Amino acid sequence: MSTKKQKLKVTQIRGLSKRPWTQRLTIQGLGLRGPHSSVVVDNTPSFRGMIKKVMHLVKVELTDG
Secondary structure, three states: OOOOOOEEEEEEEEOEEEEEEEHHHHHHHOOOOOOOEEEEEEEEHHHHHHHHOHHEEEEEEEEEE
């Protein structure tokens, strides 16, 4: 029985103008490049912490890896 690890699809829904520098760095660290860009990341505590920091700027969906 193979178990697929679930991943998170993160989509940036808001721009970064007038946002703190730490939030800009977090978005960059996730690999997002602007509004409506999406990335698929592993469902790990480090990525979940980054997402929690910028939750108001992104939309998160659970996907199969």
